[in-house]
Amino acid sequence: MEIKRKNKVSLGMLFLFTLLLNLVLSPVKVDAAETGQNYTIATDVTFAPFEFQDEDGNYIGIDVDILTAIAEDQGFEFELRPMNFSAGLQALESNQVDGMIAAMSITPEREEAFDFSDPYFDAGPVMAIREDNDEINGYEDLDGKTVAVKVGTTGAELAAELQEDYDFEINQFEDSAGMYEDVVARHSDAVIEDYPVMAYAIQQGLELSFPTNPEEGDSYGFAVNKGANPELIEMFNAGLVNIRENGTYEEIVQTYLGDSVQPGQSLGFFGLLQNNFGNLMSGLGRTLVLTLISFAIALVAGTIIGLFSATPSKVLNVIADLYVTVLRGIPLIVLAFFMYFTVPQLLGIQITAFMAGVVTLSLNTTAYIAEQVRGGIAAVEKGQLEAARSLGLPYGVSMRKVVLPQAIKIMIPSLINQLVITLKDTSILSVIGIVELTQTGRIIIARSYQSGPMWIIVALIYLIIITLLTKLSNLIERRLVAND
Template structure:
């Protein structure tokens, strides 16, 4: 039996697309771990000064970062930092997306069930902080009916939950310390609990909070690897840690950030801040645009194919299209990002870098919406157009390509422009898996400057400018196509 080309073609396209997606997950053969060509991947939370943060030159600095660097130099291994928020870092370590984690991470019995820890390299306890002008809260007994801001997965959050057993406390949870502090400073929460050195450093650098109570007994921080994995990395960390304790490097690093001679950041004003952080924001914007254009280009091809599936006479292709659109539109983008970056590596025992996971996440999500727009555009073309073409003896595929699709494209353009803008804004969600795009760049800058109000105005203005320019360009293209 002769098979018609127009029925085979969609299957070929679908097969090629599936090969492309699966190719993104391919795992290369690795050299010896820890050498220059295959460094250890270490995650850290770069919004947790003074332990880890980014300076105005874009370099990662802080107690944890410099301790790791000193140990790596002493032991002769190479590593690459993978910044992400604390809870995402824990998931990345658990799913073997990274080899180790150093992020002011307290060694607790619960965590020791999932991770192997190094010897302790720092000791610090959590402390309660309130607004500078707050005279109501002077002890834990004053927390009845109050709201506390905490950072997800930290000992501060654990202490808040413990206090909530004895007092009527509401808890707001955040992914980074800077946002948590600003929530209190803005009056949305009455207080916050975080590690004392972190909060003291923030107050020293201008954060308008104060301590109504003394710090709790200290927890010890440790470097972590996944349970039963990378024992050689843990051994090297412990050996290097002993060395830097002995030669005084450890004390030198900690006193640099927590000593009396610690430099305090000077206020530069709005325009001074803009000048200082502009290069960092432009780097973040570049990543945002790359993510958007690459993902949208992939989605435009894939979405057109899947959209055509729904318009073909084939019942099988109709079902495939319907299932894809229903499933992918029904999954929140943040859940899809977590699935691609954390669950897929565990299921298939592979590693996927954050950028690839981000591209695939955006592409899968955007494809579903473009497929619906293609289906709607085709449905909007009067059915008589297709019937007239077929009555003239044109095959189905030719009738679609020459008659229906040109009209459908003009109908779809406004929706596609809108989808492009949505995809651009959706890139901000990918910061959750460690991609330093524009929004995450803003968070990192806030972590060192504590200028959240001015920073979000700047970030918002950049988004508004770019989206307005792209919309104008797209509108011009739309008018030209419509006039053809």
């Protein structure tokens, strides 16, 4: 009894710890005033120099600094919600965020769905190639080649237009750093992106060059959903006028695009790890919190549904089979989008990205644990249950006292394996704005343009955690065998 009591206390402490850690690692809130309205703003934090994260974990860039200056001028507060560009558009359309600032071009198509502020920056797309590529000198040389673009951007639109005249393939990416690296790694021959972004990347050491001049520019605007938050657009426009007049706007632009901008330095493996250790540990913390909370919920729910499969009741069998079939048949990324974008629209509510992530992982993991519970029970000889029933024990007592203890020993390795899978599945949740370990790596790459060393670091962190979980599984299994 004392051991069980200690285990309950330990589980309680673990639950409290995860809740506290979640509070510590909540999305970044940028305070512009002590009072006033607080807004949630979506942004793409892998789009330097407009939005990215510095080595201290602060969100900076032309867009972020402009929004911060306007918030200070107009007396409102905002919280940044980092996610990829296309997911940000979906979040804005489903009212999961109040606004979006992500170097977003004002186009007639987008104006049908969103309300835009006055333009705050003009830029046009440009094509870039590897520095050592002497085969491409213009668009006409793209025949038979591959061009990398970012989903939903004007660069992607330009590539689609060029594809009507030239025979080339398009590789689509969710972040800028990914498509740059695709070109450097020779998987794509060219990339089309907004000129200031590409120029900044080259200035920071990316080995690309421009064979053509930039196209005619589009205007960037701050966006809200159609008919929503008109006061936010008004404050943005009024603040933009003020920061242009007092010189703040020009100072911000020169900070990132002026002649005084220092080129980036290659830090190498250990330098990259040392400079970003805190950010990586924060990302790991979010990963562990999501994993532990989701798995704990799924363990309870999965056990219940697994027991449904093992009962003589046909109705409960059908319920369990239906749940497992549906949830295992839906890809996790689709489920994440459904929970975060579709459910709020259907129910007229708002849910946080963290809550949507926990629900997504829990629903998915529950289906697999249910099957593991069913399989564990099925692995116990039927004679065990029959013998217990013949002694006059009710079905429920027979399952609880005789079958389940044996089934649990059989299930331990597969449950630990499922915990490892859930840990790795958290990386998918970056699509709805959760900055877990993998997304943290992407953000660092967007700033440093050192994808090789960073992905090795992220892989090693996952490897260490998963190895520890595997050792734990082996230890538990040995102790259970020793107690037989």
